[in-house]
Amino acid sequence: MTNKAYLVLEDGTIFEGESFGSDATTYGEVVFDTSMAGYQEMLTDPSFAGQLLMLTYPLIGNYGINTIDDESPNVQVRGLVVREHCVTPSHYQSVETLDAYLKRHGIPGIAGIDTRALTRRLRSAGVMMGVLTSTMSPQEALQ
Secondary structure, three states: OOOEEEEEEOOOOEEEEEEEEOOOEEEEEEEEEOOOOOHHHHHOOHHHOOOEEEEOOOEEOOOOEOOOOOOOOOOOOOEEEOOEEOOOOOOOOOOEOHHHHHHHHOOEEEEOOOHHHHHHHHHHHOOOEEEEEOOOOHHHHHO
């Protein structure tokens, strides 16, 4: 069973999806990346520190997490937003799933989001803060 999660933007826009990673509430500037690969590097890249990172490629996590691709010793993002996350990765160097990795680092994720619509909104509105939560209602997150 999956829990609901919400991404609530500062303009009041609410995206509903499914929670993965850590059950938590976090906030930050919502940013996006259009790369097809390199999600582990992005999660640990200091340039994304404190941000909610949305990945526009439709399936994230298909090659899992390994022990060699970190850009820094810690996860830098505050949250991860994806269209779909892979629950059964396949790669010879994979040591854990994206879900398990985020849980281990206390980072919430949300899947099932229309990342194309969110990208268009961010491109037209510019910099926007957001709250990612699986522990409160969207109305509580707007407070």
